Amino acid sequence: MSAAQVGVVLVSHSADVAAAVVELAKGLAGGGGGVPIAAAGGAADGGLGTSTELISAAAASVDRGAGVAVLVDLGSAVLTMKALLAEGDELPVGTRLVDAPFLEGAVAAVVTASAGGDIDAVEAAAAEAYGYRKQ
Known part of the structure; x- marks a missing residue:
């Protein structure tokens, strides 16, 4: 595994949902190939919501120097992510808010990162998941 690898953070209003999508994405990506991935779910008090502190900690935990896809x-x-990005010092350098469907995008991001894709490739693969047809 390269020292510089894209990390992935999944932010949900529910800690359980974020954790479940992390496990599903890792499983569907053959174990995730060692991709650093973290859940940032729920509010700081454990209820529903989002927490800047949890997101910042998750991003720091997966930062391997090649960017962090959120x-x-x-x-x-x-809105929480945009505020963190605007502050500029709460997230690792190279952190991006990725416009993608949450579940399908997470799987695509982890698969691409596990194949050694850079942050641009990870973002593109996740965004491409908007086009996945189910019929």
Whole structure:
């Protein structure tokens, strides 16, 4: 595994949902190939919501020097991430809010990162998941 690898953070309003999607993405990516991935789910008090502290800690924990792709579930999580990015010093350098469907995008991001994709490739693969058809 390269020292510089894209990390992935999944932000959900529910800690259980974030953790479950992490496990599903890792499983569908053949164990995740050692991709650093973390859940940042729920509010700091354990309830529903989003927490800047949990997101910042998750991003720091997966930072391996090649960027951090952050996928979020719902609108206020987007606002929380945009606020963190605007502050500029709460997240690792190279952290990106990725516009992608939460579940499918997470799987695509982890698969691409496990194949050695850079942050641009991880972001593109996750965003491409918007086009996945189910019929």
